[in-house]
Amino acid sequence: MKVLVLGGGGREHALAWKVAQSPLVTSVVAAPGNAGISEVATCIALDPEDGAAIVDYCKANGVGLVIVGPEAPLAAGVADNLAGAGVPVFGPSAAAARLEASKAFTKEVCDACGAPTAAWARFSDAAAAKAYLARTGAPVVVKADGLAAGKGVVVATTLAEAEAAVDDMLGGAFGSAGAEVVIEEFMPGEEASFFVLTDGETVLPLATAQDHKRAFDGDEGPNTGGMGAYSPAPVVTPEVEEKALSRIVRPVIAEMARRGTPYRGVLYAGLMIEAGEPRLVEFNVRFGDPECQVLMMRLASDIVPALMACAQGGLADVSLEWHADPALTVVMAARGYPGSYAKGSEIRGLDDAGRVDGVTVFHAGTRASDGRVLANGGRVLNVTAAGPSVTQARERAYRAVDLIDWPEGFCRRDIAWRALTRTEA
Structure with a gap:
């Protein structure tokens, strides 16, 4: 089948890369894509939030599955447009996507089903x-x-x-x-990312991950979209995972169905874990970025049947296998991010970086120009590595980072420090 991936970031590169490996897939198209995605997919100039245009393209080109990467098209109702036209789509409806589009809505859902989260209030x-x-x-x-x-x-x-x-x-x-703003109780503990796939009824847990939100080493500086991640997250023990499923994820999925807005797609629960007890920080209605990159590196199974089952039902018949080796990704960002930053600087050395054992460089904010790769965003590259241990995966990732010639970029040098602290303890 032909698969269309909507989006142009590192998450979408990782998804397109994984989907392209499926024997069920004849071709991958991305809208709009980026310089890296163009190596595994055909990139087209199509607005990911233009539901009508996307439906027309799918109908004219025989697209068998659409994967919606970012949250904005979901909130705009693109999945509704596609589902209404009979095109299988991986991603929730706009009504279900409110779990990310409105933090107050998520709090109301949690209150209704008893899911543990921070005390809160809403103000305008x-x-x-x-x-x-x-x-x-x-x-x-x-x-x-x-x-x-x-x-x-x-x-x-x-x-x-x-x-x-x-x-x-x-x-x-x-x-x-x-x-509107939501003011929440501060929750102490350690944060982790927990992902599940769901067709609205069945919940299939994925591997765990932990990302790094602050811009600089030592968890200093402003919050960002994520400066690195690794999987698995040791803080999410089997006991913590079961508590997250039974107390948070499954009750929320059931509550969404009860409201007549069943949730289908991937649900990302940001958890705060203290003394083995998880509470919900927030939901995202798409794969995390950069967590998706490490998940796709570790996923041993073909992802396409699982994504199709989320779209059409039957997820209960799907299982997934994971590589035992951990994976780690380092985000290279433009200097100034998450504030103002310049675009257009040239990035060299990507081929050398990609030849490091176990390394794949996913592109986030890049564009191709006359055979060169140029920076075109805040978070620009995701240097991702797998290895027999977190230490080895990290060494490989930073070896590749050091081969990339991009003076206008920066990265954190302490990705996975929590996991390594546990190993050294």
Whole structure:
């Protein structure tokens, strides 16, 4: 079959790379894709949020499955357009995608089904929000209610920092995404990423991962969309996984079905784990980025039957096998990210980096120009490696990073430090 992947980031490169390996797939098309994706798929100029145009393309070109990578097309209802036209689509409806598009909605769902999460309140008025903050104190978490590309979250250690976050968000720093803010109890513990596939009824757990949100080594600096990840996450023990499934994921899936908006696709639960007890930080309605990259590296099975089963039902008949070796990815970002940054600088040495044993370089924000690869975003490359241990995977990834000639970029040098601390303890 022909498969269309919507999106142009590192997550979509990893998905296209994995899908292209399936014996069920004759060709992969990506919209809009990037310089790396063009090596495994045909890239086309199609707006991922234009549902009508995507339906027309699929009908005219015999597309058998559409994989929606980013959250914005899902929130815009692209999956609804495709499903309504009879085109199999991996990704939830717009109504179900509210689990990411509105943090307050997710809190309401959790409250309805008893899923453990942080205490919370919602505000559209800055004065009311600050009065609430005066009662709760710090540390506290302030979030833009809507989609803010992973950046609309401030973990405030002081009341002044929290009040500034409220002013920024309600003042338009994140556009309509910040029209409302959600203020949450600060949850201590260790954060991890837990992914499942679901067809609306059956839940199939995937491998665990842990990402690194802060921009700089030592978990310093501003929050980003993610500066690196590794899988598996040792903090998610089998006992923690079962608690996450039984207390959070399955009740939420059941509650969504009860509301008449069944959730189909991949559900990413960000967990905060303390003393073996998981609580929900937030949901994402798509694969994490950069967690998807390490998951695709570790997945031994053909992913396409599982994605098709999410779209059409029958996930209960699907199982997945995983490579035992851990995987790790290092994000190379443009200097200045997550603030302002320049585009257009040339990246060299990618072929040499890709020849390091166990390494695949996934492209995030790149474009091809006259045989050159140019930076075209904030997070630009995901240097991903598998190895017999986390230590070896990390050594391979950083060896490849050091072969990439891109002075305008930077990366963290401490990816997987939590896992290595456990190993050394």
